Amino acid sequence: MNQLIFILKGNIVFTPKPDQFVVYDNSYLISCNGIVTQISQTLPDEYKNYEVSDYENKLIIPGFVDLHTHASQFNQRGLGLDLQLLDWLNEYTFKEESRFHDPSYAISVYEAFAEEVIRQGTTRVVIFATIHKESCRLLIEILTRKGIGAYVGKVNMDCNCPESLQEDTDQSLKDTEELIRTWGDNPLVRPIITPRFAPTSSKKLLAGLGKLAEKYKLPVQSHLSENENEIAWVARLFPEQREYHRVYEHYQLFGQTPTLMAHCVHVTDKCVSGIRENGVIAVHCPDSNLNLASGIMPVRKLLDADVQVGLGTDIGAGHSLSMVQALVKAIQVSKVSNDPACGKPLTLAEAFYMATKGGGQFFGKVGSFEPGFACDALVVDPCIAPGAAFTSLEKLQQFVYTGSSENIISRYCNGKKIKISQ
Known part of the structure; x- marks a missing residue:
C-alpha cells in the first residue's frame, strides 16, 4: 500500500x-x-x-474538539436565554426539535451547522441530533462528506416530553440499533448512545440503551447536574438511586463504555468521586451555563480530583460554535467565581489543552x-x-x-x- x-x-x-x-x-x-x-x-x-x-x-x-453540542438547535441560538433550563426546553427547544421529522428541514439546518463547525476550526465534534432516525442519518452523511470527525447521537426520550417528541420505547431502541448497524463501522463519523437526560427516559429505555452500549461497545453521552430544578426532578423520578449520577451508573451508562457528561455544575463530593472512579469525562459548557443561569462548573475541583474535563459549545443554549470563545469563557468564569470549590483560575495552557488534547482523547490519539x-x-x-x-x-x-x-x-x-x- x-x-x-x-x-x-x-x-x-x-x-x-x-x-x-x-x-x-x-x-x-x-x-x-x-x-x-x-x-x-x-x-x-x-x-x-x-x-x-x-x-x-x-x-x-x-484542530479544536467540541465534546458537547446540539446540531438541531443551530437555528435557535440566542433565543429564549432569559429563561432557565426547563422552561427554555419547553418554550423553545422541544418545539424546534419537533421540526426535524421533515428531512428537508433537517438537511438545511445540518448543512449550515456543519459549515459553521468547519469555519470555527473544529475538526472533531460530539453531537446530539434529535429522536428522528432519518434526520440523524442525514447528519451523519453530511459530516462524513465534509470530512469532519464526529460522534452523532440519535436522541432517545420516551416520557416527560411533548407528544411530538415522545417515542415508543421499543421503537426508540430499534431505531437506535438500526443506525448503529448501518454506521458503526464508519471510520470518521460514528454513533453514540444518547439518552437526552434522565428525566425524559423511562427505566426500560435506560436499561435498553445500557445494553446497546455494552453489546456494540459504543460510547455514551448525556447531561448531568446542570440545573438545580433538574436535579430535584431527577430525585423525584428516581428516589431509589439517591444521586443523579447513580441513575446513569445503575443502567450501565456511566463509564462502562467511554462516557461524556455535559455540565456537572452542581456536583457533590460523591458525584465527583463517581465521575473519577468510572473514568467519565466531564464537559464544561460555560456559555450555556451562563446564558441559562445554571451556575459555573467547579473545574478546579474536578481537575484536582483527577477528573478529565473537556469543553463544549452546547448550542443553542450556547450562542456560538467557536471553541476559542468556549476556552476563553472557561478561563474568565474561573476567575470570577465566588465558590471556594472553584479554586485557582484556569490558565490558557489548561483551557487550550481541554479544547484540543483533553477533549481529543475521547476520539483516541487526537x-x-x-x-x-x-x-x-x-x-x-x-x-x-x-x-x-x-x-x-x-x-x-x-x-x-x-x-x-x-x-x-x-x-x-x-x-x-x-x-x-x-
Whole structure:
C-alpha cells in the first residue's frame, strides 16, 4: 500500500500536557497516512521529494474538539436565554426539535451547522441530533462528506416530553440499533448512545440503551447536574438511586463504555468521586451555563480530583460554535467565581489543552502533534500589527483573545484538507 505523506511547515504550537505549551518555530510537521510521525526543524532527506505546504510565519495548532453540542438547535441560538433550563426546553427547544421529522428541514439546518463547525476550526465534534432516525442519518452523511470527525447521537426520550417528541420505547431502541448497524463501522463519523437526560427516559429505555452500549461497545453521552430544578426532578423520578449520577451508573451508562457528561455544575463530593472512579469525562459548557443561569462548573475541583474535563459549545443554549470563545469563557468564569470549590483560575495552557488534547482523547490519539496522533491541524494567521515583535506563543495568545474564524486559513482532519464554502 502506498503511504500518503503530508507535510506542513510553520510555527507549531500545542499542549502535550495541561500546563505546558510546546513551540517549534519554523519547523516541519510530518505525517504518514494521516498520523503524525515527527516534527523536525530541518526536512529529513527521505522527505525531500514530497510536497511541503509552507505556511511561513503562520501558526500551526491542533484542530479544536467540541465534546458537547446540539446540531438541531443551530437555528435557535440566542433565543429564549432569559429563561432557565426547563422552561427554555419547553418554550423553545422541544418545539424546534419537533421540526426535524421533515428531512428537508433537517438537511438545511445540518448543512449550515456543519459549515459553521468547519469555519470555527473544529475538526472533531460530539453531537446530539434529535429522536428522528432519518434526520440523524442525514447528519451523519453530511459530516462524513465534509470530512469532519464526529460522534452523532440519535436522541432517545420516551416520557416527560411533548407528544411530538415522545417515542415508543421499543421503537426508540430499534431505531437506535438500526443506525448503529448501518454506521458503526464508519471510520470518521460514528454513533453514540444518547439518552437526552434522565428525566425524559423511562427505566426500560435506560436499561435498553445500557445494553446497546455494552453489546456494540459504543460510547455514551448525556447531561448531568446542570440545573438545580433538574436535579430535584431527577430525585423525584428516581428516589431509589439517591444521586443523579447513580441513575446513569445503575443502567450501565456511566463509564462502562467511554462516557461524556455535559455540565456537572452542581456536583457533590460523591458525584465527583463517581465521575473519577468510572473514568467519565466531564464537559464544561460555560456559555450555556451562563446564558441559562445554571451556575459555573467547579473545574478546579474536578481537575484536582483527577477528573478529565473537556469543553463544549452546547448550542443553542450556547450562542456560538467557536471553541476559542468556549476556552476563553472557561478561563474568565474561573476567575470570577465566588465558590471556594472553584479554586485557582484556569490558565490558557489548561483551557487550550481541554479544547484540543483533553477533549481529543475521547476520539483516541487526537488533539496533539506528538508522534502517533491524528494530524488534525489549523493554520492560523494572527494578523499581528506591523512592527510587533511577538513570539509564536504571544501570537497564539492574541489570536485566542482577539482573533476570529477569519484568522483560520486552513483546516485539516486526519491529514486531509477540509474545504469551507465561501
